[in-house]
Amino acid sequence: MGIENRVALITGSASGIGKQTARRLAQNGAKVVINDIQAEKVEETVAALKKDGFEAIGQVANIADKASVDTMIDNTVKAFGSLDILVNNAGMERAGALRKLTEADWDITLNVNLKGAFLCSQAAHNQMVPNKHGRIVNIVSRAWLGGAGQAPYTSAKAGLVGLSRVMALELGSKGITSNCIAPGLIHTPLWEELPEKNQKFLLSKQPTGKLGSIDDIAEAVLFLADDESDYFTGQVLYVCGGRSLYSG
16 A cells, blocks of 8 residues: 555655655655745755656745645645645744743744644645545654743644644544654754754763654654554654653
């Protein structure tokens, strides 16, 4: 069964985890839609996928804007005929002590991480329900359990876990699953930007003592997106090297 010829839309997929996830799904036979707000990176990612023989299109869209999301979903269906897999991957963070955070920090973090996933899921499920099949995979974070200095981000990701559970309850009888993947420390360009002392501190809290890779997350998405994974819904799959086991 797998995901052969399934159509997958991955938000925030012109770089990092989203980009690798799109490639992994394409390698397993899916037709992929690359979404991001940076047009140049979208074009580069789509061109690279096509060069390797995969079916891909790009959609530049602000996922926190309903009109943009609706257009993106419509364009996906026009291009490929359906939408079978949605990966709500796009995210960002504004961090800081609670007393120093601004309303703007809160708004943009919630808009991208939570509102965007809501709008994309709402639009996607309208395409999935008639086909009685769909896979919604939400990329949250171990931080949804709580993180000092992460009030907006933790709140958004905790909200996304709640949204995923609601969708599992509402859509399960319609053949649609809804699950979360909670990454821990992953080797991305953002990791390289951290000061060495911060890296050492974070790794000291890591049971495995090492970082995860973007491939680890892509493989988890592939599992949840598979046609065979139809009895797995409403869950949070931790890909964090054991970091979720304690809050210290």
